[in-house]
Amino acid sequence: MTKHWGLISAFMALTLFGCEQKATQSAASTDAAASQDAFQKQLQTQLLDAKPGDIISIPAGIYAFDRSLSLNVDGVTIKGAGHDKTILSFKNQIAGAEGLLVTASDFTIENLAIEDAKGDALKITEGKNIIVRGVRTEWTNGPDTKNGAYGIYPVQTQNVLIEDSIAIGASDAGIYVGQSKNIIMRRNHAEQNVAGIEVENSINADVYDNVAINNTGGILVFNLPNLEQRGEQTRVYNNLVESNNLKNFAPKGSIVSSVPAGTGIIINANDKVEIFDNIIKDNKTSNIVISSYFSIGSMNESGIKPSFDPYPEGIFIHGNTFEGGGQSPAPLELKALRIAMFGLTGRLPDILWDGYANPALLTDGQLPADKRLCVDNGEVQMLNADGPNGYKAPNMDQSAYACTLPALPPVEL
């Protein structure tokens, strides 16, 4: 994506439809700063005064803000003229942990861009029935540790649809749904983020028809400890997950800083995940990684609730098309392992498992049927990296994964 957004609009207008309110302001001013200030105040006032059913339309133009915008009225729609036409820029932001913060239900935002927020671009929290459509969140200077963490970030939400949106340059995840229920993420494009698309501690998510390209990790399905809601039941299908080989630029200590560059799809400590019918190619560490929380590197006794289950369970991989990848894993242990097992010119298999399974559940070395890791994907193979034993005895025995699991039900919003 390149920037081609033309001139700063000297003519700023904002129209509020719905109810009987109709406020239009036009300010053609030679004093751009005063004009920006006026628009900032105008738009924030519209957000404060909004009533359920209102549509706030922002015409084409580049609008600069120095503080966060926020909305906490239910039932509001914010609309732009297109993600390349209506641009909310936070490049000169001095305060606020996000560009736009929404704490409301029945919220729709579409066809605009949020650029260069200091923290998160669009955070939506504690709401139901959320639609994000045709929104672009971007850090325009490209990948940088100083970029904001999340692009599109609903957290503790229910019934969430994110579609036809674009996320570029997030120093954590481009599109990140956390601690939520009933989610559809489709036809989005995530590029040059540490994590392209991430589902975290969420229940019932469908991730399909997306493109995740040139991120550090393409699509992540994670469970993190200490939270009230444990996530499960995610379907990842019909996506193109390609060349996610970007050097990891997340701040150390953040969870995604542990994702190796070159990871296509990664499941961490999550359960009931079905990965099928994707095209997954040229991810140089591994096209798919299945891992436990142990591999994040933060496991300890005094800071993690004992109730946390760090193991990925009930994972089913089938019908995907793989191409390339695994030829140049980022982590040192995997580099050595690749050469030792597959030779100087060899590649890691398409699926890499860190090898951690809950010992309390094993019977004759096997997990119960509904908790197994199953691969039904032609010739595709999984490597058990033997993490619990310090990667000493990795093995390619495929018999343990020769199983299927029932298909997960589709998400209905």
Place this chain on the structure above:
Amino acid sequence: MQPFHKTLGSALILLAAACSPKAQKITAFMEQNPSNLSAWGVVAVRGKALTLGQDVVPYDLNTPLYTDAAHKLRTLWIPPGKTTQYREGGALDFPVGTVLSKTFYYPKAKDGTLLDTLDTSSDFSGTGLNLAKVRLMETRILVHRENGWVALPYIWNAAQTEAVLERTGGTMPVTLHADGKKRAFTYIVPNTNQCTACHATNATTKAIAPIGPAPRHLNKPYAYQDGLQNQLERLAALNLLTGFDGADEAPRNANWRDEEAPLDARARAYLDINCGHCHNPTGAADTSALYLDRPAHTYPAGNAGHCKPPIAAGQGTGGKLYDIVPGNAEASILWYRMNSTDPAVMMPELGRSTIDARGVALIKAWIDAQEGDCR
């Protein structure tokens, strides 16, 4: 309206003006939001002072929120004939019609420069805040209406004669002087949504409520004109508080500056008032699983912060692995985020543009004194 002597008893030090026939009456606006602060009457400029209105009671807190080193004048007014029900946990159960105010101001030197000091001894004259000695910044009103509390920010004009409602908040350049050093920053008045960000201590119900006037914060003496008296006992004596069994029975947070108090109590009182409104099991920061409210309560591993990995801290990690690393503040995310003014990093997210060096030092000492390791 009740007779003055019945509602107030003895005159408060800040209520000298109220003793004169000129003391302004209070209007609790239950629907409209007046443009001028003076319309409420809870505080108003009279002569060279910011004085309190009739029956307005000032208060302060054991440990206050840091707001760019601003001093604060807090007041409460309860409609005549009504009373407040004592309760613990959150704020007292104030009746509908209650008006709280908090005026943010800086002490100033003779040449008008603003001062960074904890010393409040020059702030007051006999009739209220001495406008020759302080610069008023903003006054926030919290009014308890039929459908709940409403927060309204008023910004003081340059002439210091009136404050005007600015629902979208505002910014003001400020330079503070201390010990020959200057620090310049942008003082930020929150918009009304941002008021909610702190005052909706339950992020799910989104209902907003006062934070400061809770028993554990109020349970301290206040220098009234007739001497020191415990604030809760004062309210009870004024018949403004019922169900109260005495200060000894009520919880009490430490004064964070009281070096006689245990370090743990001081640090946790600081975290409670500065962080606990979001970092509690129902607050906006429950997404992080880190709970910093309720100093007297012990949260389990994973919520208390010790060796807890972050959830979605982004740049806020500062390259550190855990919220609190016992014995090593500088390896702790909590310390790092308090010690920053970068919007992507800083905690609290709102309400300050500068670092509270004294608060950071307190938390550093607290973490550095802890034992254990993250294994």
